[in-house]
């Protein structure tokens with residue numbers, strides 16, 4: 443049974459991949475979606491993912507890795523991430539022999555009532571699409587969504603990760619372009635949360 447890990451390059455999905463590679467021995471397929479939109483965070487996330495994948499392969503165990511891209515950069519609105527993830531997870535699950543589990547890095551601590559519904563909606567979107575493949579006799583009969591870091595809060599996620607992986611993981615939604623690349627804005631919600639966790643845990647983040 444293969445587990446597909448949807449890897450954004452943030453702390454939570456990185457912890458998800460790390461935990462599964464460390465604590466399970468079944469095949470893992472990590473997949474990153476280059477979500478290109480007006481926020482301009484695709485480059486930073488991809489750099490993070492490349493470093494994370496290389497580190498995990500070197501220090502943990504081999505696994506399959508793939509990428510896809512959704513380019514919405516010419517739209518005014520910013521499309522909803524969880525729908526893109528459900529859509530892509532469906533295509534990748536079909537492409538992954540024996541894929542019976544999909545892992546995503548959602549934390550219970552981050553879930554209010556609205557986001558809990560989002561998580562259910564994400565599975566429903568996936569199920570609706572997956573049925574069309576099953577009608578063609580493709581894919582596994584059952585696919586379960588798992589949440590390996592669900593019980594952790596952000597501080598526990600940060601503490602779980604080795605320092606190098608923590609440093610690679612990217613959180614900022616609106617990176618600022620600089621002369622030699624980009625930097626975190628320090629102002630968006632994930633940036634502020636990361637700073638708060640760094641201060642509370644005394645970890646370099």
Ligand SMILES: [Zn+2]
Nearest residue numbers: 614627630633
């Ligand atoms: Zn930011």
